[in-house]
Amino acid sequence: MKGALKTRSEERPQDVQNEKQNFSTVFLLVQLVVVLAAIGGYMLYAKRGHTDLQWWKTSVIYQIYPRSFKDSDGDGIGDLRGIISKLDYFQYLNIKAIWLSPFYTSPMKDFGYDISNHTDVDPIFGTLKDFDDLVKESHSRDIKVIIDFVPNHMSDQHPWFQESLKGTGKYRDYFLWSDGKSSFGMRKPPNNWLGVFSGECWRWNEQRKQYYYHAFVKEQPDLNYRNPDVVKDMNDVLRFWMERGVDGIRVDAIMKLFESENIFQDEPRSNRPDVPAFQYEYLTHIHTENLPEIGDVVRGWKKVMDEYEAKDGQSRFIVVELYDPPAIRNKYYDYGAMPFNFDLVEGLKADCGGNCFMEAISNEYDNLPAGEWPKFVLGNHDRKRVSKRFGVESVNVMNMLLLTLKGTPTTYYGEELGMEEIEVSFEETQDPWGINFGKERYTEFSRDPCRSPLQWDASSQSGFTSSSKPWLPVNPGYKTCNVQVQKKKKDSSLNIYKSLATLREAPAFQDPDVQFAVVNDNILSYVRGTANTGRYLVTMNLGHDSSTADYTNEPANAKSGRVVINTENFNEAKFNVGKSVSLSSLTLKPGQGLVLKL
Missing domain, CATH: 1.20.5 (Single alpha-helices involved in coiled-coils or other helix-helix interfaces)
Known part of the structure; x- marks a missing residue:
């Protein structure tokens, strides 16, 4: 009918x-x-006058390692044009700032951190026009551009060092030179200092008949910041890039900027067990790290950036790299810079669960100078990937942690996919840090495994390059772990990351304090937001056992919550987005996390 x-x-x-x-x-x-x-609630929140946070407080910063991001010309090495071709990817992820590791002219003895021209682009990465186009295209998408600023050292091929070798003129004392000392008729370096990559850090130069100091590889002589001309010239380098529209700088190896004026002082033993005499950690670096003179130089950089902020009203950003506790790193706030907090990268034990994560996070919040802003990071080009340190099953929950804490998060490329490390034989190893330790120990120190090409799709070389041989191998699991595949899956690491990056723009995740809730050997949880901004409970199992807890008491003070984001580890229907969940007896498995609207 x-x-x-x-x-x-x-x-x-x-x-x-x-x-x-x-x-x-x-x-x-x-x-x-x-x-x-x-x-x-953001528009209402804005009307109440809470829009005064600088862009770097509200943005997720994404670190691009240019060699490994996207190759546009088929030489097997990523480049600036490759980055431009993928800028829409950051819009998809809701990333508002990108940080580029070095792309400057370099002999590549340390993959670009040995710079031979601070004001040009290495041909393997492109041209200055490519960089200008990258800034223009990024800004047209409301994406800020941060560059690596490498002030401590440069390549021995740099014109300044080549002039210094002559021992005359302006550049004579641009570097640390010494006649060394004599012992029983033998010429020796002036002290016992060690290089960061281990081994001696004084190198005899036959042309000048003196030693020069290098904190890293021998092809990277350290600049002498006690020479005011060095300070001025490096300030001008900064101005060069500010003129090209750069929004901020990440300062490399800031702790090494100065050495004691009396270079004939030895550094004391650290007395750390099982550390050989040639390894950097064998000594305590009282003469070569975090000297107070650094402060005035950083203030000078801030002054340069303030000049440009005064011109266009756009806030500029300085973040510095140092692996030190709050008592040391927080001094950099006084200098005008924000220090990275690497506590979630280093120092956490393998069996770390909710309690020790809370201890590390509280250590940051409790010691933060009044009015300052924290900066959390889970990994970078120098450290093992999240999937290696915490396990593949914990990638989503670790991203949840990073993107829901108070502070500016930095994501290393590929962590949004849960990329895993590659295996590299000693014969194929390219990283000088690994090579220095030889075949027996190279796997402890080589950074090659965390630098493999980004996995874009399931095509040859995962869409990273048209070359048959990329500079490092693509992870063999790329056919199932790549951007194209994960975009299509609602519960993929990529889309969970996207949801977290979007949610992070909610007022509740911007400036209210973190209020810790249930915390135990497995669970870390906290409440973000207020009655005005909306309140959210973030709860994560960072341990190794299932855990059931009652969350109804303060600070949650609620009987239930609605699921906003779920790590999707176990595809449990009761935790589907939009579901109401009772807080009186909530069970989470290891690696599982929820964001609940209270």
Whole structure:
């Protein structure tokens, strides 16, 4: 009969297909509504005068290692044009700032940290026009550009060092030179200092008949910042890049900028067990790290950047690299810079769960100078990937931690996918740090495994390059772990990361303090937000056992919460986005995390 209802068996295939499509559309709309509702209070929040946070406080910063991001010309090495071709990827992820590791002219003895021209682009990465286009295209997408600033050392091929070799003129004392000392008729370096990559850090130069100091590889002589001309010239380098529209700098190896004026002082033993005499950690670096003179130089950089902020009203950003506790790193706030907090990268034990994570995070918050802003990071080009340190199953929950804490998060490329490290034989090892330790110990120190090419799709070389031999091998698991595949899966690491990066723009995740809730050997949880901004419970199992807890007490003070984001580790329907969850007895498995709207 016309208009009669059809039974399931009477439905036509097209009807079934339409029903599936309708269901899929409704499901996606529910997800969208939940996320939009989470940030929907932003306009109201803005009207109340809470829009004074600088861009670097509200942005996720994404570190690009240019060699490994995207190759545009088929030579097997990533480049600036490759980055430009993928800028829409950052819009997809809701990334508002990118940080580029060095792309400057270099002999590549330390992959670009040995710079031979601070004001040009190495041909393997492109040209200055390519860089200008990158800045222009990034800014057109509301993406800020941060560059690596490498002030401590440069290549021995740099014109300044080549002039210094002559021992005359302006550049004579641009570097640390010494006649050394004599012992029983033998010429020796002036002290016992060690290089960061281990071994002697004084190198005899036959042309000048003196030793020069290098904190890193021998092809990277250290600049002498006690020479005011060095300070001025490096300030001018900074001005060069500010003129090209750069929004901020990440300062490399800031702790090494100065050495004691009396270079004939030895550094004392650290007395650390099982550390050989040639290894950097064998000594305590009282004469070569974090000397107070660094402060005035950093203040000078801040002054340069303030000049440009005064011109266009755009805030500029300085973040510095040093692996030190709050008592040391927090001094850099006084200098005008923000220090990285590497406590989540180093120092956490293998069995670390909720309690020790809270201890590390509280250590940052409790010691933060009044009015300052923290900066958390989980990895970078020098440290093992998250999947290696915490396990593949914990990638999503670690990204949840990073993106929901108070502070500016920095993500190393590929962590949004849960990329795993590659295996590199000693014969194929390129990293000088690994090579210095020889075949027996190179795996402890080589940084090659965490620098493999980004996995874009399932095509040859994962879409990174058209070359048959990229500079480092692509991870063999690229066919199932890549951007293209993960974009299509709602519960992929990539899309969970995207949801977290979007949610982080909600007022609740910007400036209110973190209020710790249930914390035990497995669980770390906290509440973000206020009654005005909306309140969220973030709960994560960072341990090794399932854990059941009651979250209804303060600071949650709620009987239930609605799921906004789920790490999706176990595909449990009760934790689907939009579901209401009781807080009186909530069980999470290891590696599982939830963001709940209270």
